[in-house]
Amino acid sequence: MPTHPTAPESLPQYLAEGVPKQDDEDLHALQDWIDDLLEYRQDIAAEDIDASEGESIEAVEESSSGTVVIKKVSCGKDNCKCQSGELHGPYKYVVRRQGNSLNWDYKGPVSE
Template identity: 45%
Template sequence: MSEPPEPPEEIPKYIQEGLEKQDVDTLEEVIDYARELREYLTEPPEEVEANEDEELVEKERRSGYTKVVKKVPCGKDCSGCPHGPYVYHVSRSGDGLDWEYIGPQEE
């Protein structure tokens, strides 16, 4: 290869420039770290819990997310609380968790 490879447009310039300054051993370490980070970010989170005022009905790890079914209060003074159960898909997002509301649980 006589010319350096063209970086994908999706890679920010500051990352590209930083990688180009590294030696081969460091690039191998970066590759290993990136693979481990990808695996961590795509594995279903185990640490999913309901808030203290919610009722966890079901928690099941799936491919890429954790399915959570819970009952939640409406925040009003009603006699029907908690409401639900409602289904959520929980995945990793940076340092936190991303809760995607799916809808009421079908019976």
């Protein structure tokens, strides 16, 4: 006989107690909404990615963990080569939505 699944420890108590009380129809609706929310957070269109001053977007690709952005950047030091346009990088970032803003998670340099 299957055992009742336990909620993740990180889940707030009000959800861990409230979600199992829902009927099957509401659970399926909740699952669909969660899937849509995850897709919204991970699926960021290339036109949503803006380069700041001193940055150059090299590539934007979708992945299962979010949108992968490859960019070159300026370090901001006055005497650096990047001040004349020779930017540092490229560097890899995974970008996801967090509320109404984008969260850039640095993943390291990319070998060309």
